[in-house]
Amino acid sequence: xxxxxxxxxxxxxxxxxxCLTSDEISDRLAPTMDRLGIRKNLLEELSGIGxxxxxxxxxxxxxxxxxxxxxxxDESGVDRKDIGIIINTSVSRDFLEPSTAxxxxxxxxxxxxxxxxxxxxxxxxxxxxxxxxxxxxxxxEIGYAxxxxxxxSGPITESTISRLLQPEITEMEFxxxxxxxxxxxxxxxxxxxxxxxxPEGHTYRGxxxxxxxxxxxxxxxxxxxxxTDTKTLLTEGLKLATGxxxxxxxxxxWVAEELDQFIIHQISKVHTEAIVxxxxxxxxxxxxxxxxxxxxxxxxxxxxLAKAVELGRVKRGDRIALLxxxxxxxxxxxxxxx
Numbered sequence: 001x002x003x004x005x006x007x008x009x010x011x012x013x014x015x016x017x018x019c020l021t022s023d024e025i026s027d028r029l030a031p032t033m034d035r036l037g038i039r040k041n042l043l044e045e046l047s048g049i050g051x052x053x054x055x056x057x058x059x060x061x062x063x064x065x066x067x068x069x070x071x072x073x074d075e076s077g078v079d080r081k082d083i084g085i086i087i088n089t090s091v092s093r094d095f096l097e098p099s100t101a102x103x104x105x106x107x108x109x110x111x112x113x114x115x116x117x118x119x120x121x122x123x124x125x126x127x128x129x130x131x132x133x134x135x136x137x138x139x140x141e142i143g144y145a146x147x148x149x150x151x152x153s154g155p156i157t158e159s160t161i162s163r164l165l166q167p168e169i170t171e172m173e174f175x176x177x178x179x180x181x182x183x184x185x186x187x188x189x190x191x192x193x194x195x196x197x198x199p200e201g202h203t204y205r206g207x208x209x210x211x212x213x214x215x216x217x218x219x220x221x222x223x224x225x226x227x228t229d230t231k232t233l234l235t236e237g238l239k240l241a242t243g244x245x246x247x248x249x250x251x252x253x254w255v256a257e258e259l260d261q262f263i264i265h266q267i268s269k270v271h272t273e274a275i276v277x278x279x280x281x282x283x284x285x286x287x288x289x290x291x292x293x294x295x296x297x298x299x300x301x302x303x304x305l306a307k308a309v310e311l312g313r314v315k316r317g318d319r320i321a322l323l324x325x326x327x328x329x330x331x332x333x334x335x336x337x338x
Contacts, residue, residue: 006134007201008336009191010076013306014068016053016185032164036171048269052184052294054154061092062103064150068189076191084142085115089125091297092152124326126298131207133192145192149299153183159224179228184294188302207334208251210244219327237325238278244331245279252335256280260318265325266290266300314338
C-alpha cells in the first residue's frame with residue numbers, strides 16, 4: 001500500500017552492553033566440534049559474524065524495548081500522551097501472556113486510550129508494525145504511533161551451547177542448530193506520525209509484501225531452541241526476495257540505480273552478499289551490521305538504518321529501500337525518503 005500522509009518522525013537504537021565473540025562460542029563448543037571433526041572457525045567463516053551483543057543476565061525483552069522507546073520519545077519531543085498506539089514486534093517475549101507491548105505501555109506510562117499489542121511475524125515483524133501503524137495514521141485514526149522491539153538472544157544461545165555439548169549430539173543435529181549461534185541482542189524504536197505533525201520527518205511511501213508459506217517448516221523456533229534448514233532457507237528466501245523486488249519495481253517505481261541506500265535484514269555474510277548480487281544492488285549502498293551484531297531478528301532493519309544515519313551515510317532526501325524477510329516465509333519491501 002502507498003501512503004500520502006505518513007512520516008517516520010524519529011528512530012532510535014540501543015546496543016546491548018556486552019560482547020560475545022564467535023571465538024568464545026567456538027572455544028566453549030570445542031569438545032563437540034573436535035569429536036565431530038568440525039573446524040573451529042566455521043561459525044565466523046560461514047556467517048561473517050565476529051561478535052554479537054548480549055544484555056546483562058535477567059534483562060527482559062520488555063526492558064530492552066522500553067530503553068529504546070524512552071530514547072526515541074526523548075529525541076522526538078513527542079508528548080507520550082499523544083501516542084495513539086504502541087506495537088511491540090519482538091520475537092523474544094517476556095511471557096506467552098500478557099503481551100510484551102502492554103508491559104512496555106505500562107513502563108512508559110502511556111495513556112489508557114493508547115492501543116497496545118504485539119505483532120509476531122519472525123524477523124519481518126518490525127516492517128509489519130510500521131505498515132499497520134501507517135494504515136491507521138493514513139486513515140486519521142491516530143496522530144502518532146510507537147513501534148518497539150527488544151531482542152534478548154542470551155537465553156537461546158546459552159541453551160543451544162548446553163545442548164550441543166551433550167555427548168550424544170550428532171553432526172546433523174549440530175548443523176541444524178547452527179543458525180541459533182548467529183543471533184544477537186539489541187533494541188530499536190520508531191515514532192511514526194501524520195506528515196503534517198513532523199515537518200522535519202521522513203516520508204514513508206509505503207510497502208509491498210509477498211508470502212511463500214509452503215516453506216514455513218524451514219526454520220522453527222521456541223524460547224530456547226531453533227532448528228533451521230539453512231541451505232533450503234537460503235535458496236527459497238532468495239527466490240521470494242527476487243519476486244518481491246520485482247513487485248516493488250512496479251508498485252513503487254523502483255530502479256536500483258536510483259535508490260540511495262539499501263537496508264537489508266542482516267542474517268549473515270552469505271545471505272547479504274547473495275541478495276546484493278541477485279538483485280543487482282550497489283554493494284557500497286548497503287549498510288552491513290552483521291559482523292558486529294549478528295542476526296538481531298526484527299530489530300535488524302531499524303538498527304541498520306539508525307547506524308547508517310549515525311555514520312552519515314544518509315542525506316536529506318535520500319531514497320532508502322527497506323528489505324525484510326522472515327521465517328514463514330514472508331518478505332516485505334518498503335521505502336522511506338529521508
